[in-house]
Amino acid sequence: MKIINTKKLTKTFSKSEFDWRRLRFNKTDNIAVNKIDLEIEEGEFIGFLGPNGAGKTTFLKMLSGIIYPTSGEARVLGYDPFEKKYDFLRQIGLVMGQKNQLWWDLSASDSYDLLKEIYDLDEQTFRKNLSEMVGVLGMEKLLARRVRNMSLGERMKCEIVASLLHQPKVLFLDEPTIGLDVVSAQAIREFLKRVNVEKKCTIILTSHYMADVEALCKRVVIINKGKKIFDGELAQLMQKYAPEKRVQIILPTLSDREKFAHLKFDKKLWEGKGIISVPKNKLKNVVEEIFDQFPAENILISDPETEEVISKIFQES
Numbered sequence: 001m002k003i004i005n006t007k008k009l010t011k012t013f014s015k016s017e018f019d020w021r022r023l024r025f026n027k028t029d030n031i032a033v034n035k036i037d038l039e040i041e042e043g044e045f046i047g048f049l050g051p052n053g054a055g056k057t058t059f060l061k062m063l064s065g066i067i068y069p070t071s072g073e074a075r076v077l078g079y080d081p082f083e084k085k086y087d088f089l090r091q092i093g094l095v096m097g098q099k100n101q102l103w104w105d106l107s108a109s110d111s112y113d114l115l116k117e118i119y120d121l122d123e124q125t126f127r128k129n130l131s132e133m134v135g136v137l138g139m140e141k142l143l144a145r146r147v148r149n150m151s152l153g154e155r156m157k158c159e160i161v162a163s164l165l166h167q168p169k170v171l172f173l174d175e176p177t178i179g180l181d182v183v184s185a186q187a188i189r190e191f192l193k194r195v196n197v198e199k200k201c202t203i204i205l206t207s208h209y210m211a212d213v214e215a216l217c218k219r220v221v222i223i224n225k226g227k228k229i230f231d232g233e234l235a236q237l238m239q240k241y242a243p244e245k246r247v248q249i250i251l252p253t254l255s256d257r258e259k260f261a262h263l264k265f266d267k268k269l270w271e272g273k274g275i276i277s278v279p280k281n282k283l284k285n286v287v288e289e290i291f292d293q294f295p296a297e298n299i300l301i302s303d304p305e306t307e308e309v310i311s312k313i314f315q316e317s
Helices: 056-063 107-118 123-137 153-162 181-198 208-214 232-240 254-261 280-295 305-315
Strands: 002-019 024-041 043-050 072-076 092-096 170-174 202-208 219-224 227-233 243-251 267-270 273-280 298-302
Touching: 002 056, 002 202, 002 232, 024 056, 024 107, 024 202, 024 227, 043 056, 043 181, 056 072, 056 092, 056 202, 072 092, 092 153, 123 153, 123 181, 123 219, 153 181, 170 219, 181 202, 181 280, 202 208, 219 232, 219 305, 227 232, 232 305, 243 254, 243 280, 273 280, 280 298
Parallel strands: 043 202, 043 219, 092 170, 170 202
Antiparallel strands: 002 024, 002 072, 219 227, 243 273, 243 298, 267 273
């Protein structure tokens, strides 16, 4: 079942500047989102990627009803988001890594009590959901602490719990792990994966951290300058834009480096390692020659990093 469906969804921001020489206003238009068509099925976990200024946050704000589109259509859970109907709003959640939804001077527990009343949750359901999430994320000691006194990682855990108290069917996540340490980011990833699988919550994630995308998202959508440039499985993306394997050879001795220099492949040296990019259809012949000259324990064959592939796509587009 399609949970989200957009057709030629567009948002243009206009800016006026006064020209003192001609004594008139000049109007310029910036197209933040440009005619995006997108269909998302129930239970999908989508990575929504793009460089800064690509239009990712603007797109999520239109789907959640925060801003109105310039043109095009959007349906989320069968509703027009821009009408902001109560039945629609109580079925979605939104977390923005750089903005607060909790009350800054209240404790997390007090904020949750307020959200309970806003969403009209019965006491038993509210306590059950809260207790389960607090236990999974290890937040027992945070509930009585004021939000302003929390670290960024602690606050993001509380923000995510707040967005899930009412058990939304759709969750929009805009940079939820920005600035977090490795342990906090990993805990949040595991929690979101569990919510997606167990609750069948449809999730759209924007992130600059490819570790988030690789761990959580089977499908990715890439936009650049407001336009959609890729929509498909992450594995398909890697196959299309990274048709080569990377062979790394540790070169501990001068003799090894001399042997590497004589190889007739496209190669480079970096921090004591020799790196060769090989088309997959030629890998067999290259590997045979390399294994003849270097110890097997010094050789690593891998795919290019996902982050490197994404950067390549942005540059080409």
